[in-house]
């Protein structure tokens with residue numbers, strides 16, 4: 001497996017820019033659905049053009065992101081969470097360039113405001129309104145894609161339950177620029193653990209994705225409003241030949257797990273990393289969907305047949321996470337299989 005970045009290459013670009021594309025049953029919906037499935041089967045991810053987030057809103061989100069990272073360390077460290085990597089993470093040994101803040105339950109009314117009140121003694125209504133609006137609008141894309149996936153596998157009857165049991169984390173990340181020529185790892189290779197992740201990167205690129213043959217491609221946004229939509233482990237499954245060579249990383253121990261398991265391994269989570277070049281800081285936004293407390297992840301009967309024997313017993317996301325942080329979970333080549341594999 002090569003650790004060199006290959007040439008920049010374009011992922012499938014799917015157009016969700018018309019309001020019709022997010023309306024169940026519209027001709028745009030029906031035309032996008034097989035394209036979503038094909039892209040996810042081939043790459044585990046695709047680029048989505050999504051004009052529902054206008055450029056001025058994106059600009060405002062990045063201004064708010066820069067503003068929050070400029071706060072003193074002691075303020076940022078008040079972004080705490082009982083879940084690992086859902087709060088502030090700063091310049092840790094494995095990835096010294098990286099720093100991030102998490103807003104758990106970001107689509108639930110007062111959460112953003114509560115964070116803003118913790119960070120700024122007088123509050124910050126602009127920050128709260130901007131972040132809430134971004135997360136709310138972008139969660140529509142997450143729901144649309146997950147509904148399309150479910151429909152394409154004939155799992156319509158599970159959709160409402162799935163969608164209504166979703167929680168969202170917004171992670172704002174900053175990567176310091178380099179003081180030296182060349183390149184450095186900004187974020188180690190990993191697959192996310194949740195249902196699905198939607199990433200946006202500002203002008204400074206750096207996101208790289210691993211293809212099925214093990215090579216790395218650089219993600220280059222086609223338009224300023226383009227997002228990467230990626231399957232994570234709880235919905236899909238890590239693609240074993242690629243991941244077996246990876247060292248566990250700090251992010252592989254976070255609590256974003258979910259689409260790999262549910263589809264009984266039919267789709268694979270995409271391994272990705274960030275590489276930094278040049279001295280400019282890089283900012284990115286990640287919206288992570290995952291199941292709410294108490295939701296059982298259970299492979300639907302339709303996903304099991306002779307060719308696809310059952311791979312996972314039913315499990316609670318949070319119990320799996322607890323296992324993941326044990327010594328056995330950390331040592332397992334695939335913690336999910338060790339925890340609930342059949």
Ligand SMILES: O=C(O)CCC(=O)C(=O)O
Pocket residue numbers: 171173187192199200201207251272273274283284285286
């Ligand atoms: O910064 C990026 O583009 C990637 C972030 C990421 O992969 C993560 O937070 O899980």
Ligand SMILES: [Fe+2]
Pocket residue numbers: 190191192197272
């Ligand atoms: Fe990630």
